[in-house]
Amino acid sequence: MATPAKEFAGGAGNTVIGPSILISGKLTGDEDLTVRGRVEGELTLTNTLIVEPSGVVKANVAVKNAIVSGVVVGNINATESVELTKEGRMVGDIHSPRVIIVDGASFRGRVDMGEVEPGRVPSERPARPLLRPAVRAVAPPKPAAPRPAEEKAKPAIKPVPPPPPPAARAEGKAPPAGAKPPVPPAPPLLAEAGKKKVVVKKKAK
Amino acid sequence: MAQGEQIGIIGKGITIKGSLTGAGDLVVEGRVEGQIALKNHLTIESTGKVQADIRAEELTINGEASGNIDASSKVAINASARVAGDVKAPRVVIEDGAVFNGSIEMEVKLPDDI
Amino acid sequence: MANTVIGSSIVIDGEISGDEDLVIQGTVKGKISLKESLFVEGSGVVEADIETQNVEIAGRVTGNIVASDKVELKTDCRVVGDIKAPRILIADGASFKGNVDMDIKER
Numbered sequence A: 001m002a003t004p005a006k007e008f009a010g011g012a013g014n015t016v017i018g019p020s021i022l023i024s025g026k027l028t029g030d031e032d033l034t035v036r037g038r039v040e041g042e043l044t045l046t047n048t049l050i051v052e053p054s055g056v057v058k059a060n061v062a063v064k065n066a067i068v069s070g071v072v073v074g075n076i077n078a079t080e081s082v083e084l085t086k087e088g089r090m091v092g093d094i095h096s097p098r099v100i101i102v103d104g105a106s107f108r109g110r111v112d113m114g115e116v117e118p119g120r121v122p123s124e125r126p127a128r129p130l131l132r133p134a135v136r137a138v139a140p141p142k143p144a145a146p147r148p149a150e151e152k153a154k155p156a157i158k159p160v161p162p163p164p165p166p167a168a169r170a171e172g173k174a175p176p177a178g179a180k181p182p183v184p185p186a187p188p189l190l191a192e193a194g195k196k197k198v199v200v201k202k203k204a205k
Numbered sequence B: 001m002a003q004g005e006q007i008g009i010i011g012k013g014i015t016i017k018g019s020l021t022g023a024g025d026l027v028v029e030g031r032v033e034g035q036i037a038l039k040n041h042l043t044i045e046s047t048g049k050v051q052a053d054i055r056a057e058e059l060t061i062n063g064e065a066s067g068n069i070d071a072s073s074k075v076a077i078n079a080s081a082r083v084a085g086d087v088k089a090p091r092v093v094i095e096d097g098a099v100f101n102g103s104i105e106m107e108v109k110l111p112d113d114i
Numbered sequence C: 001m002a003n004t005v006i007g008s009s010i011v012i013d014g015e016i017s018g019d020e021d022l023v024i025q026g027t028v029k030g031k032i033s034l035k036e037s038l039f040v041e042g043s044g045v046v047e048a049d050i051e052t053q054n055v056e057i058a059g060r061v062t063g064n065i066v067a068s069d070k071v072e073l074k075t076d077c078r079v080v081g082d083i084k085a086p087r088i089l090i091a092d093g094a095s096f097k098g099n100v101d102m103d104i105k106e107r
Helices: A148-153 A166-170
Strands: A014-017 A022-029 A032-035 A038-045 A048-051 A056-068 A071-073 A076-084 A089-091 A098-101 A106-112 B007-010 B015-022 B025-028 B031-038 B041-044 B049-061 B064-066 B069-077 B082-084 B091-094 B099-105 C004-006 C011-018 C022-024 C027-034 C037-040 C045-057 C060-062 C065-073 C078-080 C087-090 C095-097
Touching: A032 A038, A038 A048, A076 A089, B025 B031, B031 B041, C022 C027, C027 C037
Parallel strands: A014 A032, A022 A038, A032 A048, A038 A056, A048 A056, A056 A071, A056 A076, A071 A089, A076 A098, A089 A106, B007 B025, B015 B031, B025 B041, B031 B049, B041 B049, B049 B064, B049 B069, B064 B082, B069 B091, B082 B099, C004 C022, C011 C027, C022 C037, C027 C045, C037 C045, C045 C060, C045 C065, C060 C078, C065 C087, C078 C095
Antiparallel strands: A014 C004, A022 C011, A098 B091, A106 B099
């Protein structure tokens, strides 16, 4: 679908959130995402998240790779790697088979280098204070004879459904406006467009 | 003995159980189980295995360490290292390839509006 | 060139606000408030109320649009919702359903 040529070079497959932009809510996608502004809520990507020095991500994140040069507050699950560069600052837990923290980066939270299921957003639990005794000396108390399958299903699994292709949605189905998950409390927006939420339903053509 | 330039080495064949304190630098190529409290720099070489709570000024890990780590300046977990435990230090570096499980506590200066 | 681009595979469910141009090639549901221009490209799908200075729409928009300057509906776009702006352009081939309000109050 050709659009009239525009001056902006919207490089295919790369999304950029500019420095003045605030997104609050849920963001999913299959391409790289560069954050120079601010993203709050939940972020699920099958590719790489790049948080540039001006970028702030206050969200739970499920990605393939994350490169953090800005600020991340929240937990990151990455199926491949997480790198905090020398400007990176993060508070939260990292779950990824490869974790790289460069000198100069600052980090507070847990690191778990176990395998990660793709697309699984870390649970909402905020980064808790780290006041635990030694390593894995004490295993957490387990319920009597848990079967492995049960155990695995226990942590707050929140499978994120793959985004339906836009074309399929446009074919006349009304969007499930009622099924919208609550958006986390948003900070005051730049414009006080205090209007209602999306109410207009798509009519079947 | 308490000279800062002093370097102690715990060789490959040595196992120490108990607590280890000192003021000089220490290189561990063998095994230590217990506690380590050092005023200066502790290096765990790739052959070294330490199961101990560690306090030091600076810590460089190329081998294995499990236990809680408290360093007053820096902890470097190098590519060949395997570390489990909670780390507290102003600077913590994890190289690509290192295996680390546990928590890290550095001071993180966040923007005011977070 | 602080361009924000929401790529074609991206789905955002929530609110977007900002002071710069925004290009949407993907899907945005919720609300958009900008102080600059919004471009909804051919692949873009917006189910959101929009408040901005300018909007150019080549894709699909469902929601009410309030623009302080101009709304432009391009060929092949599909827009359902009410539009309020001092200047509104609807190209041949655009499809639009809703009310148009060009009331110029502050002039």
